[in-house]
Amino acid sequence: MRAQFVASEVGNGLRRNLTMTLAVIITVAVSLTLFGVSLLVRAQVDTMKDFWYDKVEVSIFLCADGSDTSSCVGGEVTRAQRDQIRADLESLRPLVVEIYYESREEAFIRFQEQFANSPIVDSVGENALPESFRIKLSDPTQYDVVASAFSGRPGIEQVNDQRQVLDKFFRLLGGLQAVALIIAIVMLVVTVLLIVNTMRVAAFSRRRETSIMRLVGASNLYIQLPFLLEAAVSAGIGALLAVGGLILTKTIVIDQILAPSFQFTAFVGWEAVLAIAPLLLLVGIGLSAIAAFFTLRKYLRV
Amino acid sequence: MILFDNVTKVYPNQTRPALEDASLEIEKGEFVFLVGPSGSGKSTFLRLVLREERPTSGNVWVLGKDLMRLSNWKIPALRREIGTVFQDFRLLPNKTVFENVAFALEVIGKPKSHIRKVVPEVLEVVGLEGKEGRRPDELSGGEQQRVAIARAFVNRPKVLIADEPTGNLDPGTSVGIMKLLDRINRLGTTVIMSTHDAQIVDQMRRRVIELEHGHVVRDQSRGVYGYAR
Numbered sequence: 001m002r003a004q005f006v007a008s009e010v011g012n013g014l015r016r017n018l019t020m021t022l023a024v025i026i027t028v029a030v031s032l033t034l035f036g037v038s039l040l041v042r043a044q045v046d047t048m049k050d051f052w053y054d055k056v057e058v059s060i061f062l063c064a065d066g067s068d069t070s071s072c073v074g075g076e077v078t079r080a081q082r083d084q085i086r087a088d089l090e091s092l093r094p095l096v097v098e099i100y101y102e103s104r105e106e107a108f109i110r111f112q113e114q115f116a117n118s119p120i121v122d123s124v125g126e127n128a129l130p131e132s133f134r135i136k137l138s139d140p141t142q143y144d145v146v147a148s149a150f151s152g153r154p155g156i157e158q159v160n161d162q163r164q165v166l167d168k169f170f171r172l173l174g175g176l177q178a179v180a181l182i183i184a185i186v187m188l189v190v191t192v193l194l195i196v197n198t199m200r201v202a203a204f205s206r207r208r209e210t211s212i213m214r215l216v217g218a219s220n221l222y223i224q225l226p227f228l229l230e231a232a233v234s235a236g237i238g239a240l241l242a243v244g245g246l247i248l249t250k251t252i253v254i255d256q257i258l259a260p261s262f263q264f265t266a267f268v269g270w271e272a273v274l275a276i277a278p279l280l281l282l283v284g285i286g287l288s289a290i291a292a293f294f295t296l297r298k299y300l301r302v
Numbered sequence: 303m304i305l306f307d308n309v310t311k312v313y314p315n316q317t318r319p320a321l322e323d324a325s326l327e328i329e330k331g332e333f334v335f336l337v338g339p340s341g342s343g344k345s346t347f348l349r350l351v352l353r354e355e356r357p358t359s360g361n362v363w364v365l366g367k368d369l370m371r372l373s374n375w376k377i378p379a380l381r382r383e384i385g386t387v388f389q390d391f392r393l394l395p396n397k398t399v400f401e402n403v404a405f406a407l408e409v410i411g412k413p414k415s416h417i418r419k420v421v422p423e424v425l426e427v428v429g430l431e432g433k434e435g436r437r438p439d440e441l442s443g444g445e446q447q448r449v450a451i452a453r454a455f456v457n458r459p460k461v462l463i464a465d466e467p468t469g470n471l472d473p474g475t476s477v478g479i480m481k482l483l484d485r486i487n488r489l490g491t492t493v494i495m496s497t498h499d500a501q502i503v504d505q506m507r508r509r510v511i512e513l514e515h516g517h518v519v520r521d522q523s524r525g526v527y528g529y530a531r
Contacts (some may be wrong), residue, residue: 005408208394216457218409220375289425
């Protein structure tokens with residue numbers, strides 16, 4: 001196999017078919033960028049889950065005077081009930097990692113701090129907020145264990161899982177990611193079709209050469225390799241552009257726009273970009289090579 | 303060398319066989335004319351030898367290989383032993399004479415040093431020394447066919463197939479091409495040539511195989527083009 005001959009064939013082919021080559025490069029770049037961004041969104045959701053699930057708590061709100069839940073008909077929670085709840089929580093270790101009792105006063109102070117600049121503060125009285133147990137679970141997905149054990153018990157008004165609120169948000173992000181992924185896959189299909197067409201045109205425009213190659217006994221590999229490499233090179237360039245797009249997304253959209261405005265949450269780091277980039281190259285070059293291979297089997301038979 | 307054993311070829315969607323129950327043998331070093339009207343099966347015969355087609359039934363042996371059993375990846379090796387020349391030359395217009403001949407060696411992976419050595423040799427054999435740098439459109443028809451013959455012969459094939467090589471040439475030029483094919487034959491290569499040119503066949507007095515409607519109707523050593531003229 002003479003590398004120089006193959007390389008010059010590839011170069012000639014790409015130049016002769018310049019518009020098609022550009023079209024392939026651009027579609028590969030766009031579809032893979034979308035693909036990469038959708039993967040980045042998923043990584044972002046995972047990062048946020050890690051970040052927030054560490055901080056979420058299950059809150060057990062205790063009955064206060066005037067609570068109208070059925071479990072609160074006995075009026076305000078009694079000392080005995082409260083002690084029993086605490087003992088039961090203790091028995092749930094090691095699932096329950098931390099137990100923290102928050103009195104009405106503490107709840108009010110915390111509320112004031114949280115909404116320090118909001119007019120809501122003035123409309124809430126000192127006793128309006130219920131006392132509660134705040135507990136942290138070793139595995140936040142095991143919320144149901146706590147909920148089934150405590151909700152509806154006399155003296156407990158409500159068992160509340162912060163995770164469920166977050167999950168709605170994550171589901172929204174997940175939906176966005178799925179849409180991006182579907183668009184990316186559709187684009188990738190379009191890319192494959194375009195590569196197939198490009199190969200057909202290339203095979204047709206070089207049918208003189210290839211027919212002579214067949215006659216003088218060139219091996220299939222020798223005949224097809226330039227075409228395969230052409231597809232791989234143009235797809236490779238497109239994939240590199242997509243990696244560039246991904247890096248831009250990270251530096252500009254995430255680091256410069258999103259991160260300063262949303263400081264309360266974590267954002268994906270460079271390791272996610274580093275993990276996605278090779279995947280983009282692999283998918284780009286692999287797809288094009290497969291598309292080219294099957295096209296050539298049809299159009300460049302022995 | 304080449305053996306056809308009751309070979310029948312029916313193309314898809316056609317009822318009449320292009321070649322029917324053809325049996326013949328061509329020995330090493332022979333010079334064979336293949337004659338017959340258009341559609342008589344000459345091209346099918348040549349395509350079967352090149353394994354561009356497979357027979358519908360019967361066996362084809364070429365250079366000791368049973369083409370019915372030859373796997374696809376071995377076809378290129380077979381074709382390296384068979385040179386091919388066509389009526390329409392089939393040269394690459396954007397390559398020079400040298401490059402056109404070298405192309406046949408490049409694509410089978412021969413090293414550059416080998417190419418630089420053998421291409422001038424074969425160009426001398428076909429009488430094109432000094433024209434290495436010309437492009438096909440700067441050559442006469444006869445010269446273009448010489449380039450094609452050089453390309454077919456540069457790898458020193460055991461068999462040379464010529465499909466109406468003089469079909470596009472005037473009689474004077476044709477004689478030159480025939481002398482060249484004769485010379486190649488004398489260098490030890492079996493030559494199979496299909497033709498409509500009665501004059502050439504009559505002059506050369508070599509073996510003649512005549513096909514008609516896919517049947518071998520005549521096989522004559524030192525034959526002439528035909529009786530019914």
